[in-house]
Amino acid sequence: MLQRGLLDWVTRGVHLGWQKVWLSPQVDDLFLPNNMFDASVEECATNGGPNVEPGEGIPCKVLRIEAGDLEAVATWQRTWRAKPQFGGLRLNLAYNGYGVKTEDDALLAAAKRLSGEFFWVSHTFGHRHLDCYAPTETGCRGATATEAIREIEDNRASGDRFGLSVDSTSMVTPQISGLRNEDFLRGAAEAGIRFLVSDTSRAEFVPPIGNTGLPSAVPSVFLIPRRPTAIFYYAADSESGRPGSEPDEYNFLFGPAGMFRKADGSPFYDVDQKYADIIDRESDLTLQYLLRGEVYPLMFHQANLWRYREDRTLLTDLLGSVLTKFEAMSRLPVMSVEQTRLGQLLTERMGY
Ligand SMILES: [Zn+2]
Numbered sequence: 001m002l003q004r005g006l007l008d009w010v011t012r013g014v015h016l017g018w019q020k021v022w023l024s025p026q027v028d029d030l031f032l033p034n035n036m037f038d039a040s041v042e043e044c045a046t047n048g049g050p051n052v053e054p055g056e057g058i059p060c061k062v063l064r065i066e067a068g069d070l071e072a073v074a075t076w077q078r079t080w081r082a083k084p085q086f087g088g089l090r091l092n093l094a095y096n097g098y099g100v101k102t103e104d105d106a107l108l109a110a111a112k113r114l115s116g117e118f119f120w121v122s123h124t125f126g127h128r129h130l131d132c133y134a135p136t137e138t139g140c141r142g143a144t145a146t147e148a149i150r151e152i153e154d155n156r157a158s159g160d161r162f163g164l165s166v167d168s169t170s171m172v173t174p175q176i177s178g179l180r181n182e183d184f185l186r187g188a189a190e191a192g193i194r195f196l197v198s199d200t201s202r203a204e205f206v207p208p209i210g211n212t213g214l215p216s217a218v219p220s221v222f223l224i225p226r227r228p229t230a231i232f233y234y235a236a237d238s239e240s241g242r243p244g245s246e247p248d249e250y251n252f253l254f255g256p257a258g259m260f261r262k263a264d265g266s267p268f269y270d271v272d273q274k275y276a277d278i279i280d281r282e283s284d285l286t287l288q289y290l291l292r293g294e295v296y297p298l299m300f301h302q303a304n305l306w307r308y309r310e311d312r313t314l315l316t317d318l319l320g321s322v323l324t325k326f327e328a329m330s331r332l333p334v335m336s337v338e339q340t341r342l343g344q345l346l347t348e349r350m351g352y
Pocket residue numbers: 028029123127173174175
C-alpha cells in the first residue's frame with residue numbers, strides 16, 4: 001500500500017487533499033443500437049469506424065445490448081461494491097428514450113429493475129447531432145433553443161415513464177455536439193441544464209489547469225472535461241476478425257499500418273497489439289488519472305457492455321484491471337459521483 005507521502009510524490013501533490021479517489025465511468029447511448037467496426041468491410045472502417053447511423057443498406061453489424069448484459073454488469077458492479085474500498089463504485093448510464101420502441105422491451109425492463117444501482121443522465125431523446133440538426137439547402141443547421149428544450153424534455157419524460165432517477169441538471173450531448181452552439185446552450189439552460197461534458201481528446205476542450213472545467217457561451221452552463229478511453233464506441237469483442245473487434249480497431253488506428261502516426265510519420269506500434277496488451281496499457285493510463293486525484297468522468301458506450309464471452313465485457317475488463325491495480329497500491333476509497341456533483345466539485349474548486 002502506498003503511504004500518503006509516497007502518494008503525494010506519485011501524484012506530484014496535484015490531488016486535492018481529498019481522502020479518496022474518483023472514478024466516474026459514463027456509458028452513452030443506452031437503449032440505442034450502435035454500428036460495429038469491421039476491418040473487412042470498407043464502409044464499416046471508414047476513418048476508423050462506421051461513421052454512419054445504423055439503418056437500411058448499412059452493411060455493418062448493429063449491436064444493442066440485451067437485458068442479460070445489463071444484469072451482468074450490475075452483478076460485476078455489486079461484486080466490487082461488496083469490498084468497502086469500492087463501495088462507492090457506480091456506473092452512470094446516459095440514455096436515449098427514443099431507443100425504446102415497445103413497452104415490452106426486455107432491456108427496458110432490466111433497466112427499471114436495476115435503476116437504483118446506477119446513476120442516470122440524459123443523452124437527448126433522439127441522439128441527433130446538435131450542430132447539424134436539420135437539413136438546409138447548403139447543408140445543415142444546428143438545433144434551435146426550442147428544439148433543444150424539446151430534446152431535453154422528451155427524454156426527461158421518458159426517464160419519468162421508465163422510473164429512472166435522472167440527474168436533471170446535467171446531460172451528455174450526442175457526439176459532444178452543441179457545446180459551441182449558443183442556441184442549443186440557451187435552450188439547455190432554460191430547460192434547467194447546468195453541466196455538460198466535453199471531450200479531452202479535442203484540444204479546445206482541455207482546460208489549462210488540471211481538475212478544472214471550462215465556461216460555455218452561456219454563463220449558467222459549465223463544461224466538464226471527459227476522458228475518452230481506447231475502448232471504442234464501435235467495439236464490443238475481444239477477438240480479432242469479428243465485427244466490433246477491439247484489437248482490430250486499435251490496430252487499424254495505431255498498429256503498423258495504422259491511420260494515426262507519430263509526428264515523425266512512424267507507427268505507434270511496430271507489431272499488432274493483442275487485446276491483453278491494450279487492456280494493460282489503457283488501465284495503466286486510467287490508473288494515473290485516479291492516482292492524481294482527477295475528477296473527470298470517463299467515456300464509454302453501450303456496446304462496451306455486451307457480453308462477448310460468458311460474463312466478460314470490454315468495459316468490465318478495463319475497469320476491473322484498473323481496480324485490481326489500484327487495490328494493490330492504495331487503500332483510499334474509490335468514489336463514483338453523478339455528473340452534477342462532478343460539476344460542483346470542479347466549480348467549487350474554481351471558486352465559481
Ligand atoms: Zn451518443
